Amino acid sequence: NPFGDYVWEFRSPRSKFGPGALNELKVDLERLRVEKPFLITTKGWVKRGIVDRLREILGKDVPYWDGVEPEPSAESVEEAAKALAESGADSVIAIGGGSALDTAKIANLLATYGGRVRDYVAPPYGEGKPVPGPVKPMVAVPTTAGTGSEVTSVAVVTLKDVGVKVGISSDFLRPSLALLDPELTMTVPPKVTADTGMDALTHAVESYIAKPYWARERPEDPAKRPVYVGSFTVTDALAERAIELIGKYLRRAVYQGRTDLEARSGMLIASYLAGLAFGNAGVGLAHAASYPLGGRYKVTHGEAVGILLPAVLEFNAPANYEKAKRVGELLTGEKCPERDPAKCAEWAANAIRELQRDIKFTPGLEAVGVKEEDLMEMAKETLNQKRLLATNPRPVTEEDVYWVYKRSMRNY
Ligand code: NAD
Structure with missing residues (x-):
């Protein structure tokens, strides 16, 4: 079944x-x-x-x-x-x-x-x-x-x-x-539109690839089955549609948001769908690793998670190459041109980087003042975010978080 x-x-x-x-x-x-x-x-x-x-x-x-x-x-x-x-x-x-x-x-x-x-x-x-x-x-x-x-x-x-x-x-x-x-x-300024759009995309992608996770006991169930947290059929459907809408409308919302009600509507539905998806499936490493950033540097929540998202997708891809590829396909409306699943995951991450470049999103951690010597300490702190990491599809070590930070220093 x-x-x-x-x-x-x-x-x-x-x-x-x-x-x-x-x-x-x-x-x-x-x-x-x-x-x-x-x-x-x-x-x-x-x-x-x-x-x-x-x-x-x-x-x-x-x-x-x-x-x-x-x-x-x-x-x-x-x-x-x-x-x-x-x-x-x-x-x-x-x-x-x-x-x-x-x-x-x-x-x-x-x-x-x-x-x-x-x-x-x-x-x-x-x-x-x-x-x-x-x-x-x-x-x-x-x-x-x-x-x-x-x-x-x-x-x-x-x-x-x-x-x-x-x-x-x-x-x-x-x-x-x-x-x-x-x-x-309609009045949201372009930078806030870009940052919040990346927040929505991160919710959609992280909930889409979230690991099945046995979360809670259910005393009401005589068979003693726990409640299932992580991505499942319903959250997958919501996340897929959210990614598609963001691929279609975020550029328009950033550049002509004062007049383009269709783009604004598409983005508001996308963030709502992504909210439902992550509110039920959970998120993962991009969120966990964003918290040490938010405390130290002047970054908005959307900036922090969005900067980390491409590298997090690449890191997590081996847990489910098919879903990583789908992220790219939904975002671009195109088929992955590669055969190798690992290459398709990279292609999907690059589709996110391209979107970020197009909307003039913050280009990487370097741009918000992050120094390489801070990365290891932040990586250690990230591992304290147990609630968020519980649904990340791959187990995460300090070295892994360091790799994600390092790779996110410059996205484009
Ligand atoms: P925000 O609410 O801080 O708004 C950003 C800026 O845009 C503010 O200056 C605000 O006044 C302005 N603004 C808002 N709407 C506007 C409009 N229509 N026209 C013009 N200006 C407008 O930003 P946000 O990204 O929506 O929220 C960020 C907060 O939400 C963070 O604290 C973050 O951690 C949190 N967050 C919560 C959840 C959750 O599930 N509760 C999920 C993700 C993020």
């Missing part, structure tokens, strides 16, 4: 997509049976008139907090939690990029159950307390096409004092509704 003797679960919020979908928010809140929403967003969105627009859509004032930071710090998230708790709201609307969505997820947790960010962060950086239970209903409205945070159970926050980014993950943090309106992404 090619579908295996296992149980899988696919987890996803209710989702809605379309130009102007935000105008339906009133009905969506009614469906959620909430009456007092609180908006968490950025200063940029307040300038672009989001508060007035919500007043028009909902027919009343919505209290808000607009202090979201890019790659948010724990302090900013705790501030948002305080504002949310004091507002007496019964629900949360998050509008912005992944930073706004993640801030809202954790603020919602802290406003509901109290405590600090560190309480929920895994050791050595925190107490590692599990999220106790449901939080307030949350509507997630992404305005970048990248993180997929509108459908995932994860929120990422930066601990500034120790210089690391950490994730808090729980099924309870998954938004109640993902409300995707591509019109809201």
